[in-house]
Every structure is written in C-alpha cells, then in structure tokens.
Amino acid sequence: MPPDRPTDARLTSAMLVGVLVRRSAAAGGFATVLVKGDAISGVILIQALEKGRELGLFERVSDLAGGYSLTRCGPDPEKGAEAMAQYLERRLRSDPDLWVIELDIADAERFAAETIC
Template identity: 75%
Template sequence: MVAEARLTSAMLVGALRRRVSAAGGFATILVRGDEISGVILVQALEKGQDCGLFERVPNLDGGYALMRCGPAPEDGQEALAHYVARRRRADPDLWIIELDIPEAERFAAETIC
C-alpha cells in the first residue's frame, strides 16, 4: 500500500490567502493552528457582512469537503464568538481564516478541498 502525500494545514491556508488576495479579496489568519494537521475553519464574509462559518472535513471518498458549522450569521457576533471560544478550548490546534471576497465558500472549497 502506497501512502498518499497530503498538504499541511499551513500550506493550504497559505495557498488560500494568496489565491483570495490575487483575486482582489482580503484574507487573514485569525487563529494559527497546528502547522501539519490542524482543523481549518473558514469565516466567510462579503463586503464585511458575515456569510457563515465553514469547516474542512473528510468526506467518504477520501477527500475533503466544506461543511457549514457554528451559528447562523443572523445569530450575531456574540454567538459566533462563543462558538469559536468553545471550539478553541476543545481543539487548540484549530486554524481560523477569515475571507472577505464574493463567493468565499467557493474559493475555500476550490483551494483546500
């Protein structure tokens, strides 16, 4: 059996930041996680308006997908802050990257999944 090479979390986040910036958007790392295998959360914004939080999760095909997680945008920033704090307590290796670009979810899916 041959082991499949995988990109590290740091490489994926870096590629996503560069791709969003090249397309005229804004990407910033809010929380830096484990360089090798930290879980990646993407906070999607468009013109500063929250569009949701997405998590990179393994799928049944052996690849990855983005899944909506956390509170809905209409629940407000306080609900989001509580969710993020709880996740960080449970998983200190977690990455959180904020993307402010139209179709942020698509950019993330195309780059890190």
C-alpha cells in the first residue's frame, strides 16, 4: 500500500499567473508578467492599476486559515514611480524567485484576490 500523501495539493505560481493573465483578458482587462519568478513556489506581487492609474502593490501571502490573501505592500502610489521601482529592485535582490504582475482592470485588488487566493 502506498504511503499516505497530503491531500492539499496546491497550484504552482506559474499556473496561478497564467490563470490571472487569461481571466483578465477575458474580462476586458490587461495583465502582463513584468518579472518571471520561480515556476513552482515564487511569491506573487500584483502591481494593480485601473485605467493606467497606479493603485499599489499587493502580495499573495498565506493566512492563518491555511489559505491565501492579498496584502498591500510597498510604497504608497502617491510617492511616484521612482519609489515603486526602488522597492521592486530591493525585493528582487532579496528574492530572485519573485513574480511581478501588472494588472490593469476594474477593481484590480478584488479581481486578483478572487483569481489567485
């Protein structure tokens, strides 16, 4: 008899990103991979926009219930593109497996949470 295996198989980061890109296109939005991370377990950052207006960065993190949620991270969008670029550069230096996805769609935070969490 084979050994017991965990039943909580999870989707890979690459699969989740692919679903996000396809689902956003189907909904009339736009998603693109700015930085491709580790295909299996790379952390996913969403750079959320709505009609080109920067809304901020959101990170997919595990929650206490065993699932995932999106948490705001990085500088306030009001601080400008330079602050955002510096933050992303620091994150990529400390985590080269990181994914960065630009998502431009109505209510981007909610859309991303419904798709990848």
